[in-house]
Structure formats: structure tokens, C-alpha cells
Amino acid sequence: MLGQMMERPLLISGLLEHAEITHPDAGIVSRRCEGDIHRYTMKDAAVRARKVANLLQRWGIQQGDRIATLAWNGYRHYELYFGVSGYGAVLHTINPRLFPEQLVYIINHAEDRWIFVDLTFVPLLEKIQDQITGVEGFVVLCDEDKMPATSLPNAHCYETLIAAESDVFSWPEFDERAAASMCYTSGTTGNPKGVLYSHRSTVLHAMASIGEEALGLASTSCFLPVVPMFHVNAWGTPYSAAITGAKQVFPGPGMDGASLWELIEAEKPDLLLGVPTVWLMLLNHMDSIGKKLDSVQNVVIGGAAAPLSMIRKFQEVHDAFVIHAWGMTEMSPIGSVNSPNIHTLQLPLEQRYALQAKQGRPVYGVEMKIVDDNNQELPRDGKTFGRLLVRGPWIINGYYKNADRSSFIDGWFDTGDVATIDPNNYMHIVDRSKDVIKSGGEWISSIDLENAAVGHPELLECCVIGAHHPKWDERPLLLAIRKEGSKVTEDEVKEFLSDKIAKWWMPDAVIFVDSLPHTATGKLLKVDLRKEYENYLIQ
Amino acid sequence: MLGQMMERPLLISGLLEHAEITHPDAGIVSRRCEGDIHRYTMKDAAVRARKVANLLQRWGIQQGDRIATLAWNGYRHYELYFGVSGYGAVLHTINPRLFPEQLVYIINHAEDRWIFVDLTFVPLLEKIQDQITGVEGFVVLCDEDKMPATSLPNAHCYETLIAAESDVFSWPEFDERAAASMCYTSGTTGNPKGVLYSHRSTVLHAMASIGEEALGLASTSCFLPVVPMFHVNAWGTPYSAAITGAKQVFPGPGMDGASLWELIEAEKPDLLLGVPTVWLMLLNHMDSIGKKLDSVQNVVIGGAAAPLSMIRKFQEVHDAFVIHAWGMTEMSPIGSVNSPNIHTLQLPLEQRYALQAKQGRPVYGVEMKIVDDNNQELPRDGKTFGRLLVRGPWIINGYYKNADRSSFIDGWFDTGDVATIDPNNYMHIVDRSKDVIKSGGEWISSIDLENAAVGHPELLECCVIGAHHPKWDERPLLLAIRKEGSKVTEDEVKEFLSDKIAKWWMPDAVIFVDSLPHTATGKLLKVDLRKEYENYLIQ
Numbered sequence A, B: 001m002l003g004q005m006m007e008r009p010l011l012i013s014g015l016l017e018h019a020e021i022t023h024p025d026a027g028i029v030s031r032r033c034e035g036d037i038h039r040y041t042m043k044d045a046a047v048r049a050r051k052v053a054n055l056l057q058r059w060g061i062q063q064g065d066r067i068a069t070l071a072w073n074g075y076r077h078y079e080l081y082f083g084v085s086g087y088g089a090v091l092h093t094i095n096p097r098l099f100p101e102q103l104v105y106i107i108n109h110a111e112d113r114w115i116f117v118d119l120t121f122v123p124l125l126e127k128i129q130d131q132i133t134g135v136e137g138f139v140v141l142c143d144e145d146k147m148p149a150t151s152l153p154n155a156h157c158y159e160t161l162i163a164a165e166s167d168v169f170s171w172p173e174f175d176e177r178a179a180a181s182m183c184y185t186s187g188t189t190g191n192p193k194g195v196l197y198s199h200r201s202t203v204l205h206a207m208a209s210i211g212e213e214a215l216g217l218a219s220t221s222c223f224l225p226v227v228p229m230f231h232v233n234a235w236g237t238p239y240s241a242a243i244t245g246a247k248q249v250f251p252g253p254g255m256d257g258a259s260l261w262e263l264i265e266a267e268k269p270d271l272l273l274g275v276p277t278v279w280l281m282l283l284n285h286m287d288s289i290g291k292k293l294d295s296v297q298n299v300v301i302g303g304a305a306a307p308l309s310m311i312r313k314f315q316e317v318h319d320a321f322v323i324h325a326w327g328m329t330e331m332s333p334i335g336s337v338n339s340p341n342i343h344t345l346q347l348p349l350e351q352r353y354a355l356q357a358k359q360g361r362p363v364y365g366v367e368m369k370i371v372d373d374n375n376q377e378l379p380r381d382g383k384t385f386g387r388l389l390v391r392g393p394w395i396i397n398g399y400y401k402n403a404d405r406s407s408f409i410d411g412w413f414d415t416g417d418v419a420t421i422d423p424n425n426y427m428h429i430v431d432r433s434k435d436v437i438k439s440g441g442e443w444i445s446s447i448d449l450e451n452a453a454v455g456h457p458e459l460l461e462c463c464v465i466g467a468h469h470p471k472w473d474e475r476p477l478l479l480a481i482r483k484e485g486s487k488v489t490e491d492e493v494k495e496f497l498s499d500k501i502a503k504w505w506m507p508d509a510v511i512f513v514d515s516l517p518h519t520a521t522g523k524l525l526k527v528d529l530r531k532e533y534e535n536y537l538i539q
């Protein structure tokens, strides 16, 4: 027997309609590629999103067609989020940090019909234009007088196109499971793989991410997403902002410490969101000018583990609580959040930091478990390591045009992460499955080692990899970048580590390097390093 | 093209599974019919809900079968919420305040197979037992030693039954649109009508009600729902508590001021939820003992309009913010919430009170509009009155076994309320369509008049109805109950009103009465009064 409730689909256009009527004055502030600061409201965004939809209609775009963006966080990108998906087309957000051959691959693989591109990235596309001939045309996100001379075929100015369109458009209704947007993973090996989000998954994810046990957004919030709209939908915040009416501050291309601080000082966000490397730059900048992030109450850190030293620094220098979060492109992306909750808030500071270093508890909607090599569930004792599997309505069930099912196990998705889960359901990422170091049958977490080492005041960045060892099979090597002018030695680093890690975790060698390789989303790229150093302990 | 996201159904059992793993220690405190205070945790509730499911299985209950409860807010009722719906049966919560003939009607109409009943209500069922012979048996919610001698056939003790069941049960998966629970409206005319909620509607409603723009629940919250679990699912809080891990304090049968205060003093809830009449009793009790509701930060008031005087009193005497909310049985029930938000918080106090007296803004998921007699949408100008229509995934699309479609208009539900909506989407209930007074072609809100009048310090309760008038068609009559000992006169009441309402709204007569009739959900029952007084102004 079915219930007798209205069958209303959960659609992205509905988020915008709610926002336009309920939060018409919610602010949207953007640093533009043009260099200036732009301000408007949710109402304005809604009006312009309808113009985008009319544009797509004029072009003859069909439901499900892919429309790509290559853009920073900004108001025009925001309009496209709603205009494209609301129309029924699929918004393909392209990560400009991919290698040119990856860009070519994903644009062709997605069969993008049009690409909306920020001024910054026009040269990027010009370089590969001969390899993406399936694209019908390009729209440059700029004012008419800033329109560049470009070799891109069929190139248009966004503002000129939009100005000609009507702002009257009736959003279509369709199956909530219809594709809404897509994002490619920047895998460390092989071609990027496409993740196809649905309207349902996007809306449920946004609803789940709002509560205080998650990001804690409200109409009184003002947040600055440094996490990019070109990757995993800026953690879903464009959508959750529409539900809540929170004010949004978009940094555009200005991701360096000075630019971020300028925006923070002017707009006074209480919430920042981004990956650790961005915060390293901001914290260093704040140190150098000797100022405090006064307005900031919470900093959501995800995409890579938040080091304890960073959690401490935000709290003790800037009075800002670090909300550690974990997710994946394949998860829309939010999986777990370590929000200030009934557990955290009552702990003594040092214990609290230790808890904050965990990746938090699953938000409602996400189920997690850790399993052994036979996919048998392991205990939630906070100690046992296992492969982390997840399940839920905003988690992938297959990659786009890709038959590989190796990550899908009995209805669960294998995250490729190794984790512990404690009795209160706090999950702690120990490592990527392929990065964990197997020393004499026991596992050593390369991430924990990196985070302990980077706490050393003279080290800038650390990377731990496993190297072959005649007796123990694998042993950890620590590759480290020293801060400018530092002469810290291997022995000093080991001495520093000695009271922070188990004895048998001590790296067999500390190797100082000048740089470390990263993926397009800012993660350490260990594949090549592992090859380079695999026989370091045998030689 | 569909997205490639997992098709996970939104089920009530999933809420409980999340709660058990993520919030095992969340507290549940109940005043029992047995008289004492009972405490346990979310983990305990989950374990016992599985025992309930095993019991239903033993009985041969099929998916969709109706299982009824007749119970106060308490932990056993909480277990049944999840055990019955999680199993796939339909939880029919019966309102004990219905008249006996209405009870008979709905039990037979719903075809309830079993009834779980609190000690308090056993006599109620005994009286009608010969008319509800379709019911297979009764389970009394009490300890074995409290089991009453009863004439009810096939009567069992809940604790005895539960003790015999295993706590291992695998919740079934099924269509999220399956029926989960039902509740009958206590209409003022005709038979009660059944509203059949689905798993999907219940879960979406719970998700939407959590954010700070709605009820603002978190693991740090402790709330006391006086709003009953036997009517409109205690505003969905049993479910939202499972998502957030908020502590719940259940008042059981103790709804009087003294009992509520005893519980508030002991458990220190920060959030109370209930209808105005309950708060009147609590506020009077607090006055009489001269104490303050220290722990309480917010009071959610819905089910009937929150008078300005009550909003003011909570704020000024108890430092508690009134969150005015509006909803209906047909809406699961939350439609709009007037949460402390970016608008409210920045207003001077008097203006803020005036805004708080509105029923708030729709939560995301609910769409609202006001229409004229031809169902044409009216402007959101804060002045124009219109019939309020709503739409959304937790709103009814038809009554249970009832062919009447008169409330369903082009996919919208006609609430039967008359309202204004302002440019920020704040909705204000002016009246029930049938209670609004039509004086010379203009509308007078009986609710606004009642709320103004009840602000008089010597009046306890007020009721305004329209009476025939030779010239104006209808004019308002004010029926009022004086506080004990008061000798306030008609002229003094009119004098009091004179600067609070438009001149032409002044009641033509003030009539003092000893009592006023109410519906089973505590609303003024105006039908009979209208009949009694219809010719009062003509005689």
C-alpha cells in the first residue's frame, strides 16, 4: 500500500524557486576575473538563470545534453549551476587543473556541446581546440568590453547573449533521478572517470548538509567556499545556500592568502570551506601580517586530512573551530563531518583536537562500514583498520560510460580508503588502500605519519611512502620539504617524531626534497615517488 | 538520461539505523503512566524497536497492515514509531481526545488489526470494545506488574511480549512511497478523514525540519515535545531526533503547568514544542511560583496562532524566543516556520514581535500561494487576503478511502486557511476560510481579533464569530471567558481594543461565557457557537 502524498520530484530548479521567493535578498559577492568585486542577490541570480535556460532552448539543447563550464567560483558560474541543470541539461564542471590531454579526454568523453569559460581559461582551450571539435561553441564569461580576441571557433560573450534573452521561463518537471551534473575524478592512474549526479542526489545531499551536525548553514550564515565549483560542486554549497539563504562570497581566481584575507576582511564570512593547502597559504599570510581572522567561526577542511597543527592553529590563533570533513567526487561529495557537537564540545582542548583530527561521523543518508579482504565487516572499535565502504542516495552506482564494476560490492561503493570507525561512529581515514604501508603484516598509515611530521616547525610539506624492505616487506620513507632557510637534519626530525608515533612506525629514512608532485585536486601524487624510491632501502 | 547514483529508498528504518550507530547515547527521558521517570538511550530504543518488529512478524502482520497506538508521548510509543513503520506496517496514531463515536469510526475505517494502548486509555477502549470487533487484540503499554484487569478481549502486556522477542531483525527494504503511518484529522464537521504518510514524505519532512531556518535541532539540543505523538507525529520530531541525536524529554500524561515545569527544571530542555493552550497553562504556573524557564531558548508554537501577548511574555519574562509555526495534519505537518533568522534578529523588539506573530516562511520543500475565488494567484504584498494553497512532497494528494477531491486543485492542496504572504515570503494566517467574517464585502480576521482581545489582562480565552447583521451581512461577536474574580465589562474590553484594531473591526457585542468548546486537537470549535449566536444581532 502506497502512502497518499504528492509525488513532487526533487529538482534543482525547485531549490532556486524556493530561494528566489524566500531569500530574494540573500547576498552573493564575487571577485571577478575582470579584477573587481561584484555584488548581487539571489533574486538576480534566479532571473539570470532563467535567461540561461532560454539561451539553451534557443540553441536546441535537449534534456540530458552536456553543457560544460571551466570557471572559478563566481556569480556567473552560480547562474549556470541552476540554469543548465534546471533546464534539464547536464552541467559538466571541468577542473582546469587537469593536464591538457585529460581535458581533451573528458570533453570528448562527456560529448560536451558548449563550453562556458572564464577569461583565465580561454588560452587553455585555445591550445586544445583542434582536439575537441565536437564542441559546437564557446561562451566567454565576461562583460562585452572584456571579450578577448580568441582563436576559439564560434565564441560568444556571455553578457551579450544573456542580455538578449527573456527572463521568463517555466522550469520543466521531470524524473528526479534525471542526470543534473557531472564531474570527472582526477585519478592517479588511467583516464579520469565521470560521475553523473542526479537531481535527487543533489537535492538530498544539499538537505543533509545543512543541519548543525553537518555544515550548519542558515540565513544568518556568510560563507566563503574556496573549495571550487569546478570540482565536486563546491561541496554542494551552491545548492544548500539556495535552501538556507546564506550569503555567499566567491573568491574567483584569488585563492592566495592575501586575496582571501582581503575578501574575508571586507565581507566577514563566519564559515570558510576548502582543502588544507589553501589554508596553509592563508595561515602563513595571516602570520606574516600579524592579524586575526575575526569574523570566522568555523573552517570546514576536507579533500585531504586536516593536520592537528592546523586544527590547533585555527583555534588558538584565530578562535576558529575546524570542522573536519571527508568525502569524494563519487559521493557528491559529503560523507562524514566532524561538526562541533555534543561529544566535541565537552572535551578538554587537547582531547578535542585529537577527536577533531578524525574525519567525523557520517551525515544522515550515508552508511559506512569497514571490511577485511573478504569483504566481511570489521568492528567499530576505533582501532581495527579496514577498507571503507559506503552506501547512500548520493553515492555513485557506476561510472559514466564505463563498464568497470571493481569498486562496487554488493550495493556498496569501495572508497579506496582505509579507515577505522569508533563506537560513536567517528571515522578516521588511515590511508588510501594503495598508500598504506604493510610492515611485517601490520599496517602503517602514511597519512598519520605525514601529519605528525608536518607538525615540525621547520617542515613545509611531508610525504610518506612505502619502500621494499628485505625483512619487513615494506618500511616507511619520509620525503620532506624544508622551510626556506631551514637546515633541520634527519636525526632532528626523527627525534621530533619519537614521542608522537609508535616506535615501529619510525621512518627508515628522512629524505629532503625541493618539491612534491600533486594531482589536479591538490593531493599528493605518490605513484611516481613510489617507483622512484622503491629500492631505496635495498640498495 | 538518468544520473548514476545509488537507488537507496528513504525509509524510516534507515533513520533508526543511523541513530543507533551514530547517536547511541542520545538520551530519551519519559514521564510514564506508571508515575515515575524513565530513562534510556537511542541504542535501547533501537534494540526494542527490533523486538516490536519480531512481534509483528510472529503475529503474521503483512506490509501495509494497520497497527494502532493510543498513547502519550513516551519511550514505548517511540519504539512503536520505528518498529511498526520499519517493519512495513502502517502506524495509526489515534487521538484519544476524539469523541467515542469518532474513535469507533476511525478504528473501523482504518481496519486496525492491533491496538497498543497506554494504561490511561484502557477504559476508553473498554467502552467501545463491542463496536470495534475487527481488532484482533490489544497490547497494554505497561510493566507486567501494572497490567490492569480489563474486559478487553485478547489483551497482553507489552513488556511481557517484548521480553520474549529477539532483538535481531533485518529491516526490510521496499518502495519509499509505501505507507508508513496515518493520522485522522479531527474535522469540525463530518467524519474524521485519514491522512496516509509515506516513508518518503516522513523522511523528507524530517530532513527539512532540522535546519536553523526550521526547528534548529542538533546533537546538543534537548527538546520537550508537548505536541502529541498521537497527532501529526509530534511535528515529526521523533524522526528528526533520530537524524540529529537530540535528547528527547517526553511528558507522558503530565501536560499541566506544574508537571511540565517539574520536567523542565530536572531535564533542562532548550526547546519546547506545543500548542498555545499548553503554554498558557505553563506560563500561568510559572507566574504563580514566580520562577523563570532558565534552560529554554526557543518555544515552537503551532496548531493555532500564537498571540502577541504570549510571544512577548516568553521573551520578556523567560528570555525565550517564540518560533511560530504553521502546519496541518495533511502536511506531515510542517508548512512554515518563523525561526530566528536574518530578518527577525536585526529588528527592534516591537517590530520583531509583530513579525513573529506571522506564521513564518515555508520550509524548503513546501510551496505556497494565495488565490482568489477563481484560483488565480494573488500578490505577495503582505496585505491581500487569499485562500492558501500548498504543494510539496510531504503534502497529501487524497484522503484515505475517500473520493472527495474538493480540496485538490491542479496539483495543489487547499488548506482551508485564509492568509496573506509578504514580499519576504512570510505567511500570516488570517483565518479559517469558514471562520472569516464578511462585513460589507470586506474581510475581518476572527483570529486577529481573538489575539488582540486575549491580550487583555483579565481575559482568559476569547472566541470571535460572525453573526448575521441586517445592514453589513455579518458582524463580529466576541465571546470571552473572564479570569477568576474579574468583573471586567463589555465597555472596558472595547476600550482596550480601540487602539489595537481597525475601527470597523470592533465587535458589535462582547459576551462573557464560562467555557468555550474545543476540538480534539485543542482548537476552538466554532460551528455550534455560530448556530447559537447567528441571530444575536437581529433579535
Ligand SMILES: Nc1ncnc2c1ncn2[C@@H]1O[C@H](COP(=O)(O)O)[C@@H](O)[C@H]1O
Residues within 6 Å of the ligand: B185, B186, B232, B301, B302, B303, B304, B305, B306, B324, B325, B326, B327, B328, B329, B330, B333, B359, B415, B416, B417, B429, B431, B432, B521
Ligand atoms: N500557527 C498557526 N496559526 C494559526 N492557525 C494555525 C497555526 N497552526 C495551525 N493552525 C491551524 O490548524 C489547522 C491544522 O490543524 P491540524 O490538522 O489539526 O493540525 C491549520 O489549517 C490552521 O487553521
